Amino acid sequence: MKFSGKNVLVTGASRGIGAEIAKTLAGFGLKVWINYRSGAVAADGVKDEIEAAGGSAAVIGFDVSDEAAFIDAVKSIVDSDGELSYLVNNAGITNDKLALRMKTEDFLSVINANLTSTFIGSREFFKAARKKKFGSVVNIASIVGETGNAGQTNYTASKGGVIAMTKSFALEAATSGIRYNSITPGFISTEMTEGLNDEVKNALNAKIPMSRMGEAREIAEATAFLLSDHASYITGETLKVNGGMNMA
Secondary structure (H helix, E strand, O other): OOOOOOEEEOOOOOOHHHHHHHHHHHHOOOOEEEEEEOOHHHHHHHHHHHHOHHHEEEEEEEOOOOHHHHHHHHHHHHHOOOOOOOOEEEEOOOOOEOOHHHHHHHHHHHHHHHHHHHHHHHHHHHHHOOOOOOOOEEEEEEEEHHHOOOEEEHHHHHHHHHHHHHHHHHHHHHHHHHEEEEEEEEEEOOOHHOOOOOOHHHHHHHHHOOOOEEHHHHHHHHHHHHOOOOHOOOOEEEEOOOOOOOOO
């Protein structure tokens, strides 16, 4: 896959989908900045794995919902490498409850971690990349941001917001040569889903036309495509990577 830029920041990259995205992008020759909030050891492990495979990586710890910290991180990367070519806003949290039991602080904590942080990152990337008139952002949303989901009012609102906001950034940044796209993963096999019993897994798979959960690698490869030069005429789009669950 072809990339004209040289480096990428991946938020929430110490484990799961974020770690797989980081390793995949490093495999295509990009220097990967691995963001973490609390998983320093895991982030170092991802860096070691990338470097052992011949790639280039650096670890940068900060809370993506902390505006000042995110601004400082982007500045540090640009000061170090001379540019920031790509951004993957992947970091996020859940705090599931039925809406009637959900406190306002439960709602806002997820909005801030998932949606506000993506806004901050997307905005700061725009500021940094417009000088070069080149750059690409992929925001990791979710299928439930398109469909809704019981018990996840806060999470679905945050991910639906990411989808809509990505389109707005795409419109504003297009003339600056910067692209913004989002990906909506369906059920993906991660550490969290590995703990489910077979009955629950079978019930989930029955809802998926392809009859299986996705792999983190499949999200990572879709992310790489949207960031790459092969997607140079794609912006403001939402790529559904869900095994056919939501074809609308």
